[in-house]
Amino acid sequence: MDRRQFPLPALCLLILTIVGLAQNPARAQAPCPADHEKLLAALKANVKASGGPANGGFETNEWAAVVARDGTVCAVAFSGPTVDAQWPGSRLIAAEKANTANGLSLANMALSTANLYAGVQPGGPLFGLQATNPVNQAAAYPGDAKTFGSAQDPLLGKPIGGIVVFGGGLALYDGKTIVGALGVSGDSSCADHNVAWRVRAALGLDKVPAGVNPNRKDAIIYDLDPGGKSASGWGHPLCAGHEADVAAELGSGVGGSTPK
Template sequence: MKKMTVVLGLGLLAQLAAAPADARMACNIPDATVKNVQAQLDKVIKLADANGGIFKPNRMWSAIVDRKGQICSVISIGDAWPGSRAIAIAKAGTANDFSNDGLALSTANLYAPTQPGGSLYGLNNSNPFDPAFLAQDSLPQASSSQVASVDSFPELSRNGKVPGGIITFGGGVALYDANKKVLGGLGVSGDSSCADHAIAYRMRKAAKLDNIPGGVGPGGTDNIDYAALGVAPTGFQQPHCFPSDITP
């Protein structure tokens, strides 16, 4: 059985009577919803196609932020790259920041327009990542069956701080409720950006939070749109990572 490390944000602490009111309200997505989304990661990384990625099963970080960009949960499965933790958080924030009830944009959709000469060039510099969230212990850690004591939380996570960060390659999707309203964002990282997108997209679908209003990807979705091999991405496309890439 793969070991699963969970970094629990404030949205999972409502059950703690000792938690102050401002801590309980720091994540505005219901606990059950956050847990449901994160529960999909262990299932999706074990799919036979490995999501088109490098590792089988995939080794991933998964992060969720609410509509305000506040951290709700960060988890990892397997020996995921430590640097992917911050990337997952930033992907979640990016997808949330640039999606609304009229249009869903995945981070994969933002690759081409943020390249030099693109209509969104410079977007990557607009919301810098808070370096306080780079440290591996910048959020409380616990096993999958435990919740860290609120007293062990660093001050930055008690106050519902927003990590920020912009990532413009695959792995981030916005979370939509049944009324096509954005709840927040989901970001994953730990494999190729193409596999990361497939994992996030499949997790969201399995959690039934894919009720998007429309998108710029194939079929009016926010799915990844691959540029042809050897051709520079245009529009809202992203280049291929490997021949094994899939479109979820």
């Protein structure tokens, strides 16, 4: 190489760049189990307000988010006609639910966010869990709101963090292993669980191993007594609508009856 054609400062910069890349290789992101187009179609087909079946709750439009196994957000969508046709705050809640289900599920054991409710109550074995993985605020709030829920959502490619301990988050399984997780938010927590259950099935990522209840995998468990104690230790409170009836029909819930 002729140094007259490649000045020394540029040569030094090239060497430093090569050394830096060797010492700090780019981190490869885990594959996304469902892209925006697939998530959007599955969500719209399973929310009543956008033409899907009833979920038993308020029947409002919903947000959904998917994280890859490394915890990075890789798809975000909403079911309504505009970005504000569903609760704006539910965009981040959906992503945090996905983060929770992914972070606390394994290849051989699925935990839904609904399974965490009883354990985090005062005196429970998981009390304080919500504070263990703070939301990544640098990722959560920047970006143009016009792109929220699109294939260019500013959450994409970033770990969102956060722990949510009520229904709506489910791990995703392709039949071989866990590949990430799904979060749904925008209705009651019980309805969110029902919608997430349907969306996961629509994505073909519901090949779930035994969870805390081997007969029902990571189903929502309605077994809280009047004092708020869960017989199984993994219970979730009943919501005010007919969500428990829908869950029973779907096989996504066990125990309890809808309040009258």
